Amino acid sequence: MSQQPTAPPSSSQNSPRMRRIAHLDMDAFYASVELLRYPQLKGLPVVIGGGRRREDDLLGRLRVAHPEQEWSSEHLHQIPLDFFPRLAGYTGRGVITTATYAARQFGIGSAVGLMKAAKLCPQAILLPVDFDQYRHYSRRFKAIVTDIAPLMEDRGIDEVYIDFTDVPGGQREGGRVLARLMQKAIFDDTGLTCSVGVAPNKLLAKMASEFNKPNGISIVQEDDLETKIWPLACRKINGIGPKADAKLKSHGIETIGQLAAREQQWLMDTFGERTGAWLHAASHGQDERPVVTESEPVSMSRETTFDTDLHAVRDRAELGAIFTKLCEQVASDLQRKGYVGKTIGIKLRFDDFQIVTRDQTIDHFTADAKVIRQFAGQCLKRAPLQKRLRLLGVRVGALLKAEDAKAGEVFASHPPTRHGADADDLTGQLF
Numbered sequence: 258m259s260q261q262p263t264a265p266p267s268s269s270q271n272s273p274r275m276r277r278i279a280h281l282d283m284d285a286f287y288a289s290v291e292l293l294r295y296p297q298l299k300g301l302p303v304v305i306g307g308g309r310r311r312e313d314d315l316l317g318r319l320r321v322a323h324p325e326q327e328w329s330s331e332h333l334h335q336i337p338l339d340f341f342p343r344l345a346g347y348t349g350r351g352v353i354t355t356a357t358y359a360a361r362q363f364g365i366g367s368a369v370g371l372m373k374a375a376k377l378c379p380q381a382i383l384l385p386v387d388f389d390q391y392r393h394y395s396r397r398f399k400a401i402v403t404d405i406a407p408l409m410e411d412r413g414i415d416e417v418y419i420d421f422t423d424v425p426g427g428q429r430e431g432g433r434v435l436a437r438l439m440q441k442a443i444f445d446d447t448g449l450t451c452s453v454g455v456a457p458n459k460l461l462a463k464m465a466s467e468f469n470k471p472n473g474i475s476i477v478q479e480d481d482l483e484t485k486i487w488p489l490a491c492r493k494i495n496g497i498g499p500k501a502d503a504k505l506k507s508h509g510i511e512t513i514g515q516l517a518a519r520e521q522q523w524l525m526d527t528f529g530e531r532t533g534a535w536l537h538a539a540s541h542g543q544d545e546r547p548v549v550t551e552s553e554p555v556s557m558s559r560e561t562t563f564d565t566d567l568h569a570v571r572d573r574a575e576l577g578a579i580f581t582k583l584c585e586q587v588a589s590d591l592q593r594k595g596y597v598g599k600t601i602g603i604k605l606r607f608d609d610f611q612i613v614t615r616d617q618t619i620d621h622f623t624a625d626a627k628v629i630r631q632f633a634g635q636c637l638k639r640a641p642l643q644k645r646l647r648l649l650g651v652r653v654g655a656l657l658k659a660e661d662a663k664a665g666e667v668f669a670s671h672p673p674t675r676h677g678a679d680a681d682d683l684t685g686q687l688f
């Protein structure tokens with residue numbers, strides 16, 4: 258006789274959990290970070306673009322324009338509005354990286370040329386970019402997210418995917434409760450707002466995070482497809498670019514609903530098998546991609562701020578030892594994580610907070626401390642070293658997985674012959 262099968266433990270409470278994926282997108286991120294520094298600009302049209310921020314220049318000009326007051330980085334919120342440069346009369350090739358919501362009402366936003374924007378909204382305030390600051394806040398909001406929900410996929414400086422499925426509270430109200438908690442935690446810590454979309458997968462979550470911007474939450478369930486997704490333009494699907502969109506339009510397909518109405522076979526015949534199958538799945542709200550927690554690093558760096566400012570000549574020995582140690586640390590980070598790189602750079606911050614970076618790209622990939630030290634040393638020779646140093650950093654970029662580099666036979670673990678001596682092969686600002 259066969260035994261009576263026993264029920265699997267707690268099967269009654271084991272109802273399959275629905276997959277809940279969130280896309281969290283910071284609102285007008287660069288501009289919002291600038292408004293933390295310059296709260297007097299709140300509600301005004303502000304665009305970020307053009308040059309890099311140089312705080313010493315800014316403070317210098319302030320001291321000339323308003324000598325009646327003392328100016329340091331603590332007084333930025335007191336800068337009078339008339340001091341800020343306006344877009345009016347801007348000539349140059351720059352584009353906007355971010356615009357505040359007040360500026361967007363004039364039809365100006367990311368990727369719009371600054372000269373064109375100057376015509377549309379001449380009164381807009383133009384601020385330079387400060388990636389150091391944006392990265393700082395980027396790290397902070399991501400740390401808060403992973404504190405609450407550890408499965409996070411980094412999608413760039415201002416957006417992440419988060420898997421809510423198994424997080425306590427992640428299923429409540431379709432994810433709204435957890436999304437609200439995250440918004441509040443991020444705002445309390447940084448003063449920044451974000452928008453969150455929660456949906457059965459990344460594709461739909463990404464669309465949903467745009468529904469209620471700024472500072473919004475929107476929840477998409479599987480049966481919302483017809484009402485919330487199908488009326489949208491095909492371009493709202495992440496992955497359909499302007500070219501694909503033009504081709505869809507040439508076949509009379511404007512909305513996702515119209516795309517969903519086409520036969521899969523027709524899509525595959527018209528757009529190729531892979532793309533056709535993907536278009537079919539996407540228009541039906543299907544996307545199985547997992548939330549990937551480890552994203553490929555673009556670079557690795559180590560830096561250190563000195564207890565007391567050091568001088569390149571007078572504190573040469575101490576500085577040299579720190580420099581070598583930083584190179585060894587970066588090399589060991591690279592080796593431990595299995596990467597090699599070919600752009601080697603340094604970053605200096607002086608006692609007046611001016612930041613200088615130098616880098617060079619060498620002809621092979623490396624993770625070798627001696628090679629990094631050699632080329633970082635050459636970069637250092639190209640930097641001005643008259644002022645006292647507050648911070649020193651070493652960075653290796655243009656990374657490749659070590660095994661990929663080996664496969665390409667471009668890997669070298671020993672210092673090559675010196676190349677280019679002190680030739681200025683500055684390849685762009687690294688930090």
Ligand SMILES: [Mg+2]
Nearest residue numbers: 282283285415
């Ligand atoms: Mg954003």
